[in-house]
Amino acid sequence: MTTLPLDTDRLRLRLFGPADLDDLYAYQRLPEVARYLYRPPLTRERCEESLARRADGTGWTRDGDDLVLAVCRRDEPGVVGEIVLKLASARAAQAEIGWVFHPAFGGRGYATEAARAAASLAFGALRVHRLFARLDTRNTGSVRVCERLGMRREAHLVENDLDGDEWGSEYVYALLAREWPARAV
Ligand SMILES: CC(C)(COP(=O)(O)OP(=O)(O)OC[C@H]1O[C@@H](n2cnc3c(N)ncnc32)[C@H](O)[C@@H]1OP(=O)(O)O)[C@@H](O)C(=O)NCCC(=O)NCCS
Numbered sequence: 362m363t364t365l366p367l368d369t370d371r372l373r374l375r376l377f378g379p380a381d382l383d384d385l386y387a388y389q390r391l392p393e394v395a396r397y398l399y400r401p402p403l404t405r406e407r408c409e410e411s412l413a414r415r416a417d418g419t420g421w422t423r424d425g426d427d428l429v430l431a432v433c434r435r436d437e438p439g440v441v442g443e444i445v446l447k448l449a450s451a452r453a454a455q456a457e458i459g460w461v462f463h464p465a466f467g468g469r470g471y472a473t474e475a476a477r478a479a480a481s482l483a484f485g486a487l488r489v490h491r492l493f494a495r496l497d498t499r500n501t502g503s504v505r506v507c508e509r510l511g512m513r514r515e516a517h518l519v520e521n522d523l524d525g526d527e528w529g530s531e532y533v534y535a536l537l538a539r540e541w542p543a544r545a546v
Pocket residue numbers: 393394395397398459460461462463466467468469470471472473474495496497500502503505506
């Protein structure tokens with residue numbers, strides 16, 4: 362994609378490559394990272410498979426196509442987290458955004474800074490009309506990222522999923538292209 366990498370003040374967002382396996386596994390293997398993702402932590406093999414799949418290229422034309430961006434610090438080597446954009450409806454230009462960061466790099470604003478850059482990409486080059494996020498209602502860190510992006514809480518789905526053997530509830534946050542970046546704080 363010609364618009365990549367994306368640079369922000371402190372970060373670079375780029376595609377993942379096979380050399381990122383150790384960094385990817387370092388955060389995806391952690392139970393606290395998977396806590397609200399409704400799936401177990403990833404094995405090293407799963408991380409390897411997902412890198413191999415991503416190496417096949419990235420499309421952005423069909424429902425379900427996704428763009429997984431490795432987030433790196435501009436002044437240090439290594440991947441600290443990722444931002445995922447997923448085309449939920451190509452016809453209606455609807456995309457979902459998600460974020461996963463290594464807790465060692467939490468609390469520094471990296472997730473918000475990277476998500477802002479990804480939102481600009483979505484509303485710009487990717488021509489997304491509406492960007493949304495779905496998150497467990499207990500995931501307060503993620504709620505705060507949505508709110509800093511200026512996303513609107515559009516839904517509170519009560520016990521709409523199972524988290525292991527417990528009911529899980531979900532918020533849906535969203536933002537329209539015409540509201541960006543005016544609503545971001
Ligand atoms: C969700 C997640 C990305 C949030 O991470 P985070 O570190 O809280 O978010 P940010 O990187 O944007 O950091 C924000 C915090 O850094 C602080 N901060 C410190 N220095 C900062 C700086 N220079 N610039 C901006 N913010 C700074 C902010 O005040 C903010 O703190 P607050 O939330 O207490 O108000 C992270 O918890 C995570 O990866 N969780 C596991 C995966 C997950 O659940 N993903 C979401 C699925 S829906």
